[in-house]
Amino acid sequence: MPATFPLRWFAKFGIAALGLLLACALATAWFGNTLQLPSTTTRDGTLITMNRYVTEPIPDVVLLGSSLTFRLKEEYFATPALRNLALAAGSPVTGLEIVASQPRPPKIILVETNILSRAADPAVVARYSGSGSSQPMFLRPIRTAIAAYENWNHAPLTHAQAAVALGRLLAQPPSEFDNHIYLERALQQENADDPTAAVRRNAKRIEELIATLEQRGAQVLLFETPVSAQLEQSRSARITHEIVHARFPDPDRWLRVVFTRSELRWSDGVHLDERSAVIVAHSIDQALASLPGKR
Amino acid sequence: MTFTSWQFGVLVAVVFGAYYVPPLRTFQIQLLVVASLIFYGYGQPELLPLLAVAVFGTYLFLILALRNRVIWLPLGIAFNLALLAFFKYKFLFLDPAASGLTGVEPIDFLLRLPLPVGISFFVFHNVSLLVDLTRQKSAPPALTSVFLYIIFFPQLVSGPITRAEMFMPQIKPKYLADIPFVEAAKWIVSGFFFKLYVANNLNEMTSYMTFPLYETLQTQDRWLLVFLYSYQIYADFFGYTAIAIGLALLFGYRLPINFNLPYIATSFSEFWTRWHISLSTWLRTYLYVPLGGNRHGVFRTYLNLMIVMGLGGLWHGAGLGYLLWGLLHGLLLVMERPILSRLQSIDSVALRAARRSVVFVCVTMLWIFFKLPNFDHAIGYLSGMFALGTNPNPPKLFYNLALLYSLPVMLQHLVPHALFERVLPRADPYLYGAMAALMILEAGPETSFIYFQF
Numbered sequence: 001m002p003a004t005f006p007l008r009w010f011a012k013f014g015i016a017a018l019g020l021l022l023a024c025a026l027a028t029a030w031f032g033n034t035l036q037l038p039s040t041t042t043r044d045g046t047l048i049t050m051n052r053y054v055t056e057p058i059p060d061v062v063l064l065g066s067s068l069t070f071r072l073k074e075e076y077f078a079t080p081a082l083r084n085l086a087l088a089a090g091s092p093v094t095g096l097e098i099v100a101s102q103p104r105p106p107k108i109i110l111v112e113t114n115i116l117s118r119a120a121d122p123a124v125v126a127r128y129s130g131s132g133s134s135q136p137m138f139l140r141p142i143r144t145a146i147a148a149y150e151n152w153n154h155a156p157l158t159h160a161q162a163a164v165a166l167g168r169l170l171a172q173p174p175s176e177f178d179n180h181i182y183l184e185r186a187l188q189q190e191n192a193d194d195p196t197a198a199v200r201r202n203a204k205r206i207e208e209l210i211a212t213l214e215q216r217g218a219q220v221l222l223f224e225t226p227v228s229a230q231l232e233q234s235r236s237a238r239i240t241h242e243i244v245h246a247r248f249p250d251p252d253r254w255l256r257v258v259f260t261r262s263e264l265r266w267s268d269g270v271h272l273d274e275r276s277a278v279i280v281a282h283s284i285d286q287a288l289a290s291l292p293g294k295r
Numbered sequence: 296m297t298f299t300s301w302q303f304g305v306l307v308a309v310v311f312g313a314y315y316v317p318p319l320r321t322f323q324i325q326l327l328v329v330a331s332l333i334f335y336g337y338g339q340p341e342l343l344p345l346l347a348v349a350v351f352g353t354y355l356f357l358i359l360a361l362r363n364r365v366i367w368l369p370l371g372i373a374f375n376l377a378l379l380a381f382f383k384y385k386f387l388f389l390d391p392a393a394s395g396l397t398g399v400e401p402i403d404f405l406l407r408l409p410l411p412v413g414i415s416f417f418v419f420h421n422v423s424l425l426v427d428l429t430r431q432k433s434a435p436p437a438l439t440s441v442f443l444y445i446i447f448f449p450q451l452v453s454g455p456i457t458r459a460e461m462f463m464p465q466i467k468p469k470y471l472a473d474i475p476f477v478e479a480a481k482w483i484v485s486g487f488f489f490k491l492y493v494a495n496n497l498n499e500m501t502s503y504m505t506f507p508l509y510e511t512l513q514t515q516d517r518w519l520l521v522f523l524y525s526y527q528i529y530a531d532f533f534g535y536t537a538i539a540i541g542l543a544l545l546f547g548y549r550l551p552i553n554f555n556l557p558y559i560a561t562s563f564s565e566f567w568t569r570w571h572i573s574l575s576t577w578l579r580t581y582l583y584v585p586l587g588g589n590r591h592g593v594f595r596t597y598l599n600l601m602i603v604m605g606l607g608g609l610w611h612g613a614g615l616g617y618l619l620w621g622l623l624h625g626l627l628l629v630m631e632r633p634i635l636s637r638l639q640s641i642d643s644v645a646l647r648a649a650r651r652s653v654v655f656v657c658v659t660m661l662w663i664f665f666k667l668p669n670f671d672h673a674i675g676y677l678s679g680m681f682a683l684g685t686n687p688n689p690p691k692l693f694y695n696l697a698l699l700y701s702l703p704v705m706l707q708h709l710v711p712h713a714l715f716e717r718v719l720p721r722a723d724p725y726l727y728g729a730m731a732a733l734m735i736l737e738a739g740p741e742t743s744f745i746y747f748q749f
Contacts, residue, residue: 005476006476006477008724009477009724010476010477010480010724011724012724012725012728013480013724013725013727013728013731014728015725015728016724016725016726016727016728016729016731016732017728017729017731017732018728018732019728019732020728020729020732020733020736021732021735021736024732024736138735138736139736140736140737141733141736141737142696142699142700142733142737143696143737146693146695146696146699149695150693182510185507268511
């Protein structure tokens with residue numbers, strides 16, 4: 001070490017760096033890591049959803065699925081203790097694997113089967129499987145500050161709090177937004193590939209996980225989130241529908257979701273717009289309420 | 296191997312540990328060359344022979360050009376430009392998806408080789424080596440010195456583009472006592488902070504600028520994201536360069552400064568003296584001046600500017616978007632040239648602020664062609680900025696988060712330098728310490744440096 005080594009500068013530098021790290025470590029130990037951080041990508045949303053599932057009390061009902069179901073926000077549902085674990089750009093198998101890996105399953109598990117062409121995300125499954133998620137040692141100070149502000153300023157609504165606004169939304173007529181450009185693009189994408197192999201693999205895995213979960217007392221029901229009539233006829237949707245219904249032919253395995261299709265709209269060609277999502281959420285509420293001996 | 300990987304940290308620690316050990320001092324150059332080869336070949340060893348061809352080829356042409364500059368210098372430059380053209384622009388003429396590109400197996404093998412990382416940078420080093428050393432009529436340098444100049448790992452893949460006449464005289468024994476540790480630490484911490492905290496976090500947001508995601512954005516968010524990308528690309532490239540400069544200092548080499556607060560430029564010509572300075576300097580020295588510069592009248596000057604900026608755009612990639620980006624910058628330079636001296640003669644704070652704003656907004660808008668190299672996508676994004684968004688379910692962007700992640704770039708550019716100088720001498724170890732902690736705590740998801748693709 002040369003005689004001119006600026007020890008004082010590096011000592012101050014180290015004190016500042018370690019001080020900030022220590023402050024964040026203490027804050028994490030003190031407050032925990034449960035604040036819902038703002039998500040800037042769909043991946044972030046996934047992690048937030050799963051963080052909540054493994055750190056909060058087990059809900060009575062969980063929804064698993066893809067981005068189609070992700071749009072059904074929890075505050076749209078009147079059913080209490082319902083948690084939506086659908087993963088935008090993800091596979092329902094990811095959620096099902098995580099739910100099955102937890103010590104106690106929810107009473108009712110609803111699995112959307114529209115999109116089964118995607119494999120489970122092994123990284124997300126590994127992170128949230130087992131007795132609990134591994135918590136990071138340090139919280140992210142900037143995101144936590146923003147999360148605290150956002151939660152204070154725009155706290156997530158309960159169904160009761162949102163009911164008036166949802167009622168107003170339902171009173172409006174369906175949107176007249178012309179989505180044909182988005183729909184054409186979605187159709188092009190959904191007609192491009194043959195998902196047979198992936199769907200078969202995922203359907204088989206879902207069957208195995210259903211058997212495991214039902215042995216542990218959960219009831220697993222399948223459902224299809226409504227998509228537009230054109231998209232329903234796409235190659236991918238038809239193949240998926242045929243394979244899944246062939247593997248699960250028992251009508252009692254399916255949640256009977258009843259809705260008026262003419263009321264529904266898909267603003268981006270694929271996903272339900274907000275009003276339609278509320279309608280479908282209410283339909284699921286009714287279907288859950290009518291389950292024999294479960295509610 | 297990237298600067299942000301743990302493998303790179305281990306490599307630097309091992310090489311630094313051995314570099315200043317007195318018995319190894321005579322092997323310092325060789326040690327850096329070996330480290331650079333490991334750095335470059337890690338993960339893609341098949342590219343090492345190409346690097347060897349570039350270095351040995353350039354060295355051979357250098358030796359020959361030192362004997363006869365007139366014949367061998369142009370050939371040496373052509374050899375390097377041919378390498379660049381072959382790897383970078385081949386798919387302008389060939390379909391990469393075709394099963395048999397030419398039908399000749401060895402040629403197809405070469406054509407299918409991936410773009411060597413950093414080729415645009417080390418080819419420019421090679422040209423500088425040939426021009427500078429043959430102009431100085433100096434004695435032929437040792438092969439290891441040539442190797443070191445071309446492949447010195449801090450600057451190998453993304454610059455700064457160091458001129459041979461600046462780097463070669465620095466090749467001599469180095470001593471630990473000469474290292475400016477604080478300066479090196481400041482550069483390295485700043486670099487990692489700007490990359491991990493600013494660029495990687497902003498990248499999460501600007502990922503919405505890609506096709507077709509951008510179609511779901513609200514109009515005001517399209518505008519916001521363009522400005523965020525402007526901050527991101529600066530933070531990303533400034534970050535890389537700062538790390539490179541700091542690392543080079545640890546090994547006793549001083550690389551040129553590549554950025555000097557480019558977003559406070561009051562003219563487009565000033566912008567190019569502040570942004571990617573080493574590339575602008577290279578283009579001016581080895582292209583603009585040899586083309587005649589401003590010595591042959593107004594029209595020829597404008598033409599030279601357009602040629603240099605157009606080629607500068609194409610240097611970034613073989614695409615219409617890059618060419619257009621360069622040409623539009625050229626056009627802005629041409630347009631401001633006749634009025635620049637008149638504008639500069641007016642001493643007005645308001646006018647200076649207005650000029651800064653105009654330059655910043657124009658430069659920022661042109662970054663769209665970088666983010667979206669597909670020309671149709673870029674035009675689609677641009678036109679959407681001037682139309683009302685129609686998607687009823689646009690993604691939600693957190694403006695407060697965007698502001699906090701952009702803040703370091705804004706502060707760096709907007710806080711008066713004098714204030715920094717007055718406050719920093721006492722506070723700077725604490726400030727850099729806080730930056731070091733924040734880059735760990737608040738690092739965005741790992742993404743490669745934007746300029747790696749060039």
